[in-house]
Amino acid sequence: MTLTIALPSKGRIKDGTVEIFERAGLGITSIGNDRSYRGRLEGVDGVEIAYLSASEIARELAAETVDFGVTGEDLVREGMPGVDEKVEFCARLGFGQADVVVAVPEIWLDVETMADLGDVAADFRARHGRRLAIATKYWRLTQQFFSRQHGIQLYRIVESLGATEGAPAAGQADIIVDITSTGSTLKANHLKVLTDGVILKSEACLVRARKPEHNADPRVEQIVRAVRAVTGGSDG
Numbered sequence: 204m205t206l207t208i209a210l211p212s213k214g215r216i217k218d219g220t221v222e223i224f225e226r227a228g229l230g231i232t233s234i235g236n237d238r239s240y241r242g243r244l245e246g247v248d249g250v251e252i253a254y255l256s257a258s259e260i261a262r263e264l265a266a267e268t269v270d271f272g273v274t275g276e277d278l279v280r281e282g283m284p285g286v287d288e289k290v291e292f293c294a295r296l297g298f299g300q301a302d303v304v305v306a307v308p309e310i311w312l313d314v315e316t317m318a319d320l321g322d323v324a325a326d327f328r329a330r331h332g333r334r335l336a337i338a339t340k341y342w343r344l345t346q347q348f349f350s351r352q353h354g355i356q357l358y359r360i361v362e363s364l365g366a367t368e369g370a371p372a373a374g375q376a377d378i379i380v381d382i383t384s385t386g387s388t389l390k391a392n393h394l395k396v397l398t399d400g401v402i403l404k405s406e407a408c409l410v411r412a413r414k415p416e417h418n419a420d421p422r423v424e425q426i427v428r429a430v431r432a433v434t435g436g437s438d439g
């Protein structure tokens with residue numbers, strides 16, 4: 204059986220991934236020319252590398268069309284329900300860090316916590332004639348955090364595929380859920396993170412689709428062990 208590992212072909216987490224695999228002694232050779240989107244793992248038979256974008260990798264893990272993937276935890280958790288039954292976060296790789304956060308306009312001076320936001324949401328329709336609108340591309344993580352963790356049910360999600368931080372100023376939404384790393388985009392848009400508004404501290408991870416055939420395959424353990432050995436043995 205061929206094992207497929209999906210690795211980022213571009214973007215923020217590409218370089219870190221190549222470096223981790225090299226340090227782990229899992230060298231990659233490309234099949235065909237340098238611009239090829241397929242590769243092989245040196246020293247481990249029958250392992251194919253598929254180069255995809257970070258979000259495609261999350262999708263392929265959900266569809267179980269790949270055995271392993273390196274991508275952001277945020278994209279994997281957003282991409283499938285019941286995520287921990289479907290995939291294993293084998294190793295946290297120490298780069299691609301970003302927090303998925305709830306941020307509100309800085310001028311909401313008396314809103315500092317999710318409980319404060321819950322009060323705002325409860326009054327919102329009476330005051331404004333509509334529900335509190337949240338701009339995000341992380342609708343699953345948002346629903347889990349608001350409805351399940353904080354019991355806030357009165358809101359509406361406005362899907363945003365880019366420039367989410369601009370949505371409140373543009374009048375498209377009242378607050379946002381988005382990724383932040385340095386915080387400068389939030390600041391530039393006069394938004395602040397609620398004190399208990401960090402939904403997820405994400406980073407790049409080695410993720411395995413939980414397939415029954417992996418149990419009897421020594422290559423699976425070999426790959427996980429090699430990567431863990433150079434990432435402090437962390438397993439998410």
Ligand SMILES: Nc1ncnc2c1ncn2[C@@H]1O[C@H](COP(=O)(O)OP(=O)(O)OP(=O)(O)O)[C@@H](O)[C@H]1O
Pocket residue numbers: 213214215216256257258259274275276277278299300301382383384385405406
């Ligand atoms: N400042 C940041 N902004 C956005 N994503 C970040 C940031 N820092 C780290 N990441 C992480 O990088 C990953 C996304 O990587 P990247 O933006 O390179 O993907 P991509 O190649 O654009 O994918 P796609 O084109 O499929 O959207 C996410 O897991 C995200 O959490």
Ligand SMILES: O=P(O)(O)OC[C@H]1O[C@H](OP(=O)(O)OP(=O)(O)O)[C@H](O)[C@@H]1O
Pocket residue numbers: 365366367368381382383384385386387388389
């Ligand atoms: O906290 P910061 O360091 O300011 O980073 C956060 C911002 O960076 C990303 O956008 P980017 O402009 O990189 O484009 P993208 O949305 O296409 O990833 C992300 O979507 C945030 O908007």
